[in-house]
Amino acid sequence: MTDRPTLTLSHIGKSFPGVRAIDDVSLDIHPGEVHALLGENGAGKSTLMKILAGMYQPDEGEITLDGARVVIRTPLEAKALGVVLIHQELSLVKELSVAENIYLGDLPRRSLGRVDWKTLHARVGDILKRLKCGFTPETRVGDLSIANQQMVEIARVLTTTARVVIFDEPTASLTDAEKIVLFDIIRDLKAGGAAIIYISHRMDEIFTLSDRITVLRDGKHSGTLATAETNEDEVTRLMIGRSLDLTRRIEASTPGEAVLDVRGLSCGRLFQDVSFTVHAGEVVGFYGLIGAGRSEIAETLFGLRAPTAGTIRFRGEPVSIASPAHAIALGISLVPESRKEQGLVLELNCRDNITLATIDAMANGPFLSGSREAAVFEKYRERLRIKTPGWRQVVGNLSGGNQQKIVIGKWLATQPKLLILDEPTRGIDIGSKAEIHDLIRELARSGYAIIVISSEMPEVLKVSDRVIGMYHGRLMREFTAEEVTEDKLVQAISGIAEKKAASA
Incomplete structure (x- = not known):
């Protein structure tokens, strides 16, 4: 990390009708630095980055690149200056191919302005290999999963020699394997001298990748810390003004009557022979890798999918849930x-x-x-x-x-009598996440039957009375809050426990 910053923001201010989004914020990013930007939702992080990317214009302050003052009026001007924003919310054109999206606005041309498809597909093919993606340049983006669409968004950074790269919640939809690839790309960019701004609510990522951490609070600069010299508790206090209890919840609960009883439920190849019960006053957590069938079970219970086998009893009565409207009428709600x-x-x-x-x-x-x-x-x-x-x-x-x-x-x-929450805190800051965790427990104490589906193990362990581990569409094991451990849960959702049982 050199002494001279690649990027400096000085006294930036931005207002929207009724809201002061950014108030006198200053920070600098150096070449070869990963600079984490943290704050609660609404703290101004995304607004500040959109100013850098030319999507918004600041009301006050100035931006300098390599010591020279710049005015960034449009995203194209930002790209020409070497400032690239990888969006939290996908900015892809789903009707176009992967290749067209990655080089959108900068397609290689032949004579008479015709697109050079051979060159385009060759370049994109190399990028997809580097990202270890299993789809082709010709694939229509709308046919990809959300996780693969996010990889297309990330691929855009590899089309240019960027001076400043902004990653805004890049791992929200990625699998663990895809995260490893992304982190390797970030380290390569860092080694090449790029200045990197990394926005995430996941503290493990922040402390793994970053060199410094800047915290925004209510649109203002709350502090900048060297990552190696701070800890999660100090960062949290800067973000929300207090410490949070991040420990597991293993308090005893007193469940009531069975609200939902599922026996042998299947939906084609998505999931098979799933059986479980949810009682009033308890939280049942579903944990597993992407593709394990967790969301598909929720969609079936909400009438979005038709089961191919099995039975559902709701509040003691057998039901065949024909549609979301039918589910709502019964007392089932789904936060998607x-x-x-x-x-x-x-x-x-x-x-x-x-x-x-x-x-x-x-x-x-x-x-x-x-x-x-x-x-x-x-x-x-x-x-x-x-x-x-x-x-x-x-x-x-x-x-x-x-x-x-x-x-x-x-x-x-x-x-509702049964509330299903699928990834309830995805893309939410640590303070809001704690509030939603507290809300989930409060609702359970009030008598709600709750299913929580999450890709975050700490979240499942924090809120659940029982945890169900899924692997390849099957329910592998059910744990009580007292008996579940991270090791046991990882073995259940990765198939290790199944292999051990088979060998025994």
Whole structure:
């Protein structure tokens, strides 16, 4: 890391209607440095990075690259200066191929402006090999999984010699194997002298990759620390002003009647012969690798998929859940994995999103009752601590964490008997995550039956009374909170336990 910064931000300020998003923020990034940027959702991280990428213009302050002041008016100008942003929310054109997306706006040309497809596919083929991707340059992006779409987003950084690379929550959808590849790419960029800004809510990644950590709080600079000289607790205090209890929960719970009883449930090749029970007042966690069948079970219970075998009993009665509307009528709610694509209408305001699933109850004769809708919004705004100037705020303008709280509030408003949460804290900062964990436990104490599906082992261990480990569409083992350990759970979800049993 050299003495002269590649990038310097000086006294940056940015306001939106009703919100001071960035307030007098200064920081510098050096060549060959991974500089982590942390903060709660709504702290201003993404806004600051969008200013760097030319998507927003600052109201105050200046930006310098290699000592020279620059004004970045558009993303194309940012790219020309060597500033590349890998977005948290995918910015791909799903109708185009992988190759076209990676070189969007900069396709190699032949005479008369024709696209040089041979060169394009050769370049992209080399990039995909480096990223160890199992798809081709010709693949339509819309046909890829979310994780593979994220790899396409990451591939864009390898098309240019970047001076500043910004990674905004790059691992939110990636498998463990894909994370290893990404971390190797980041280390290669660092060795080549790139200045790297890394945004993540995952502390293990921050302490593995970064050299320094800058924390934003309520749009202001809260502190900059050398990673080797700090710890998670100090960083957390800078972010939220207090320490958090991150220990496992192994307190005893008193479950009530069986709300959901599943026997021999199958859905083609997605999952087979799954049996489990969820009682009132308890949290059952599902843990497994991507593709293990966890989300597919949730979708089947919510009427999005038709089972091919097995039975479901809900509150003691056999049911055949024909549709999401049927599931909601029974008292089943699903907070989906992808909030933007499955949980929200981004163009609507906060109030309309929260009342979307209970719209019939908002009626006053032939018209909707604005006062009823406002009362529901205010109830969950306060309960979930949603940060927004008011109900009129468009949901698409909220931070990821506050959007997730809107989704949770929408489904709590239906007063479900069974609440299924699929990746409930994906893309949420550590403070909001702790609040949602506390909320899950509070709901269980209130009598809700809850299923939590998560790719984060600490989360599953933190909130669950029982944990179910899945591997390749099968339920491998069920643990109580008292008996589960990280080693046992890893063996269950990786097939190691199955191989041991077979050999025995």
